[in-house]
Amino acid sequence: MEKAKFYKVSYQQFEEGYLDCQPQANQAEIQAAYDALKLPKRATKGSAGYDFYTPIDVVLKPGETLKIPTGIRCEMNESWVLMIYPRSGLGFKYRLQLNNTVGVIDSDYFNSDNEGHIFIKMTNDSNEGKIVDVKAGQGIAQGIFMQYGIVEDDDVSETRNGGFGSTTK
Numbered sequence: 001m002e003k004a005k006f007y008k009v010s011y012q013q014f015e016e017g018y019l020d021c022q023p024q025a026n027q028a029e030i031q032a033a034y035d036a037l038k039l040p041k042r043a044t045k046g047s048a049g050y051d052f053y054t055p056i057d058v059v060l061k062p063g064e065t066l067k068i069p070t071g072i073r074c075e076m077n078e079s080w081v082l083m084i085y086p087r088s089g090l091g092f093k094y095r096l097q098l099n100n101t102v103g104v105i106d107s108d109y110f111n112s113d114n115e116g117h118i119f120i121k122m123t124n125d126s127n128e129g130k131i132v133d134v135k136a137g138q139g140i141a142q143g144i145f146m147q148y149g150i151v152e153d154d155d156v157s158e159t160r161n162g163g164f165g166s167t168t169k
């Protein structure tokens with residue numbers, strides 16, 4: 001693949017990921033969120049970041065954390081990586097942080113058994129007592145494609161199958 005392409009995950013995978021993040025959710029709510037999913041987009045021609053839109057309302061008091069099932073998977077050139085960063089505005093306003101500081105989405109994640117469903121985990125780290133309030137459908141984070149290098153005597157032969165922690169089991 002020369003460039004990259006975003007897709008929605010299957011409904012079945014979205015439901016699984018959604019329930020993992022929001023165990024109380026009912027099927028009508030999940031189906032509505034699935035139907036409303038938007039693929040990531042850049043805001044302007046010169047923007048580096050593809051905005052990821054949250055399928056659920058994100059309301060976080062200081063210190064609270066939420067895992068967001070984006071419903072999105074990404075196919076990309078195998079020498080690329082998709083880096084997920086907070087949106088600057090939300091960081092400036094609320095000190096909204098990604099739990100892993102930066103999300104690293106590997107090109108071979110696309111083929112893993114959860115379809116490469118991208119999750120974003122965030123914490124309101126506000127030190128001014130501000131409550132994060134981002135409605136479903138609004139941008140919550142941004143993804144930037146980058147090319148990565150490998151060492152000249154690299155001999156890895158493992159393939160990925162699974163999400164977080166799967167290659168360290």
Ligand SMILES: O=c1ccn([C@H]2C[C@H](O)[C@@H](COP(=O)(O)OP(=O)(O)OP(=O)(O)O)O2)c(=O)[nH]1
Binds near residue numbers: 106117169
């Ligand atoms: O914020 C994130 C970070 C990662 N991932 C997915 C994509 C990535 O390809 C996969 C594995 O992530 P990573 O390699 O950073 O985590 P790990 O804990 O080292 O897991 P692994 O052992 O699977 O490499 O999880 C997300 O959906 N969201």
